[in-house]
Amino acid sequence: MPRPPRLSPDELSAALRGLPLWSGDADGLRRSVELPSFRDAVAAIVSIADVAEEMDHHPDVDLRWRTLHLTLVSHSAGGVSDLDVELARRIDRLLPA
Numbered sequence: 001m002p003r004p005p006r007l008s009p010d011e012l013s014a015a016l017r018g019l020p021l022w023s024g025d026a027d028g029l030r031r032s033v034e035l036p037s038f039r040d041a042v043a044a045i046v047s048i049a050d051v052a053e054e055m056d057h058h059p060d061v062d063l064r065w066r067t068l069h070l071t072l073v074s075h076s077a078g079g080v081s082d083l084d085v086e087l088a089r090r091i092d093r094l095l096p097a
């Protein structure tokens with residue numbers, strides 16, 4: 001299946017308005033979240049991995065103790081695409097707000 005192109009600046013701004021927990025620019029969508037423990041943070045990564053594998057679209061993950069820093073970017077598109085927006089929505093359903 002062809003992968004979607006990167007969003008225009010206007011499309012990106014509109015997408016960010018629907019993702020209040022995320023910030024972003026042409027380089028990616030970003031969200032950080034602190035979990036109750038390191039193990040909880042690792043478990044959250046495993047849940048995110050299940051979604052990522054199902055979508056064949058993978059986040060950049062940086063874990064510092066129990067704080068998870070996520071960056072979503074479509075490497076093949078050289079920027080943020082609809083796949084990143086969809087992945088962000090699905091990650092929000094897994095993580096505490």
Ligand SMILES: C[C@H](O)[C@H](O)[C@H]1CNC2=NC(N)=NC(=O)C2=N1
Nearest residue numbers: 056057058059073074075076077
């Ligand atoms: C072959 C496979 O579909 C590609 O390598 C996928 C896998 N997951 C990916 N994830 C992300 N974030 N960007 C990509 O370009 C990408 N490419």
